Structure formats: C-alpha cells, structure tokens
Amino acid sequence: MLRLRCKAKNGTHLMQGLTHQSCVQELKHKVEELTGIPCDVQKIMVGYPPSSLDLRNGDATLNDYPIKSGDTLIVEEEKNKPKPPAVPAAAPIGVPKGPVLEDAVPTLQRRVVPADNSCLFTSVHYVVEGGVYEPTCAPEMRGLIAQIVASDPTAYCEAVLGKTNEEYCAWIRREDTWGGAIEVSILSKFYQCEICVVDTQTVRVDRFGEDAGYQKRVLLIYDGIHYDPLQKALAGSDAPPQTVFSTADDVTLAQALELADEARRKRQFxxxxxxxxxxxxxxxxxxxxxxxxxxxxxxxxxxxxxx
Incomplete structure (x- = not known):
C-alpha cells in the first residue's frame, strides 16, 4: 500500500488506497477528488528538484514510475494546457476506420544544445528540470559545483581533481572550461539521480550514481567533445518531453545505446x-x-x- 502526500495550493492531503499496481487514471481521479483539479489539466511532480511525471498513459501502473511510499506529490493546474481533442464519432457499421498512425508513440531523441563550452551543464539542467531549456543556467551550475567542491577539500583533493581545491574552484567557474566525469559525478549526487552518459565512439554507457540506490535516471549522449540531452517526445505534439526515467527502465537505456551505435556507424564522434x-x-x-x-x-x- 502506498502512503503518499498530495501537496497543492489548497493544502496537503494524505492519499490512501493506492498501491504500485494502481493505474495512472486511479491516481489522477484521487488527486481530482482531493484538490478539485480536473484530471486533464493536472501537472504532478515528484522528487527534488521536482520533476514532472509523464502520466499520459492512463492504463500504466504506478510501478512504472519513480513513486514510492512516503513521497510527496506536488500538484499544479496547467491553466494554459490545450483542451484534449474531441473524440470523433464512431464510424457507421460496415465503414472501415481510418489508418492508425504508427508514429504516435514517444521516441527517444537527441535534443541539441549549443557548443559554447557549457554543453554539459546546459544538458544536465535540461534533463533534471524535465525538458526546460535555460541557456543562461551554466554560471549557476558552475558555481554550484565550485561550492560543493570547496565545502569538502578532503574528498575533493588534488589527487582527485588534478588541481588544488582552490585552483579547481576558480577553474570550473570560467566560461571557457569544459565539464567532464568529475562534474557529472558531483551533479549526480546533488540531484539524487543516476546520470547515464552514452558514448558514440565506444557505444558504451557510463552510469554515474549507479550504486547509490537512486530511483530516477537521466540520459546524455557524448561524441568526444560535446554533450546533448536525450528525451522522449511525441512527433508533432506540443506535449512536454520526458527527460526523467526510472532506473529500472532498461528499455530506454537500450534505446539510448542504439542511438549511440547509429551515430558511430555514421562516424559522428x-x-x-x-x-x-x-x-x-x-x-x-x-x-x-x-x-x-x-x-x-x-x-x-x-x-x-x-x-
């Protein structure tokens, strides 16, 4: 049995009666019952920093999402969300239905970010924030890493950083320096999520935070000098992309490796x-x-x- 707290503007409510086998639609109806926010305009977020859940598949079970007992779900109303399209009338008996669109399934794809020496920071910010592109986030991300490193000079010593703690903190704040494995590891710990980097040259995945027991995973693709975020999006749709996945989602991870292999075959590395x-x-x-x-x-x- 899941014991969840639903936090909305009209207060915090304890949600009972849900299990990991409950479907998404049950969750939405429970949220509507407690908050008064209709199912089709709910934005449900979980974790820290809060990331939106992709709940478009009403038949999926909660076991498919990074939700565990004791979590607080943050619920907002998406006032500008377009109304769902009207359901077309059923075709008369004997009239064949129209063709089913085969591409109406979210696919994993690369979201290109600028090659401005800060692609790693822009990419990580994009995926952990649920597909929010913020081109000016790099100085804040660099400053965050510098603060974390400066706060623990024992863990982040010269043997680890390749520089003294003080030199590294000044170096990482510069606009012309590039992030790499050390910075990804630090950001994985800060955001409490596994960061998987798929390499287009070797077609391997480096999993930062793999042994930390995190429930969330984000994906980046790396070609030797440049990082881009990976996301699942529906072609031709204005729906927000999915950038945060469950660490149990091996299917999406395999799809990321397929993208890397395709890039390798095209020598994009x-x-x-x-x-x-x-x-x-x-x-x-x-x-x-x-x-x-x-x-x-x-x-x-x-x-x-x-x-």
Whole structure:
C-alpha cells in the first residue's frame, strides 16, 4: 500500500488506497477528488528538484514510475494546457476506420544544445528540470559545483581533481572550461539521480550514481567533445518531453545505446586520442582536440569524424 502526500495550493492531503499496481487514471481521479483539479489539466511532480511525471498513459501502473511510499506529490493546474481533442464519432457499421498512425508513440531523441563550452551543464539542467531549456543556467551550475567542491577539500583533493581545491574552484567557474566525469559525478549526487552518459565512439554507457540506490535516471549522449540531452517526445505534439526515467527502465537505456551505435556507424564522434579530424558540417580539416574545441566554439559545429 502506498502512503503518499498530495501537496497543492489548497493544502496537503494524505492519499490512501493506492498501491504500485494502481493505474495512472486511479491516481489522477484521487488527486481530482482531493484538490478539485480536473484530471486533464493536472501537472504532478515528484522528487527534488521536482520533476514532472509523464502520466499520459492512463492504463500504466504506478510501478512504472519513480513513486514510492512516503513521497510527496506536488500538484499544479496547467491553466494554459490545450483542451484534449474531441473524440470523433464512431464510424457507421460496415465503414472501415481510418489508418492508425504508427508514429504516435514517444521516441527517444537527441535534443541539441549549443557548443559554447557549457554543453554539459546546459544538458544536465535540461534533463533534471524535465525538458526546460535555460541557456543562461551554466554560471549557476558552475558555481554550484565550485561550492560543493570547496565545502569538502578532503574528498575533493588534488589527487582527485588534478588541481588544488582552490585552483579547481576558480577553474570550473570560467566560461571557457569544459565539464567532464568529475562534474557529472558531483551533479549526480546533488540531484539524487543516476546520470547515464552514452558514448558514440565506444557505444558504451557510463552510469554515474549507479550504486547509490537512486530511483530516477537521466540520459546524455557524448561524441568526444560535446554533450546533448536525450528525451522522449511525441512527433508533432506540443506535449512536454520526458527527460526523467526510472532506473529500472532498461528499455530506454537500450534505446539510448542504439542511438549511440547509429551515430558511430555514421562516424559522428571525435577520437581525441588521434589528431587527424574533419568537421563533417563544413569539411574543415583539424588537428587534435584543441583545434576541434576551438572550431566548435567558433562555428557551433559539433559533428566531427576521423580522417
């Protein structure tokens, strides 16, 4: 039995009578009963920072979502949400129905962010905030990491950082520095979620926070110099994308690896251990990681291949 708290503007209510086998529609009806917010305009969030739940599939069970007993669900009314389309009248007997749209299923896709030296921070912010793109978030994210590192000089020592604690904090705040594994690990702990980075060169996944018991997972794709967030979205729909997944969702993780493999076969990666590179956008020849980074910064081109 789940014991959930429903927090809305009209107060906090204890929700009872739900189990992990209850369907999404039961949850929505319970929320409407307690808050008065109609099912079709509910925005239900969970976790910290709060992330929206994709509850469009009313037949799905709560076991498919990162909800556990004792959680507080934050409920808001989406006042600007368009009304659901009217259900068409049933076709007369003997008249065949129209074709079913095969693409009316959310698919996993890359959401491209600028190549401005802060792609990692922009990408992480995008996925943990449920698909909210905020191009000015990088200084805040860099400052957050610097504060965390400065607060624990023992854990974040020179042996870990490759710099003194003080030097690292000044370095990570600079606009021209790039984030990597250390920063992903710190952000995973801060946001209490597993961050999976799929690599397009090796077609492997690096899972940060894998052993921490987190219930939430977000996905990034990495081509050697550039990070982009991954999201599930419905083609042609204005519905918000899904960027937060359950750590038990191995299907979506496998789909992310398929995207990485497709990018590898198209040679959409950068091998920073070799020097002969070519921009696959403008065909400029480049030498080494330094030139590739500068080219990405100057042009916004992030698709590189080996020569």
């Amino acid at each position: 950068t091998d920073v251990n070799r020097f002969a590179l070519r921009c696959m956008v403008c065909q400029t020849g480049l030498v080494g990681q330094k030139e590739a980074r500068q080219h990405a910064k100057d042009t916004g081109h992030t698709n590189f291949g080996e020569v």
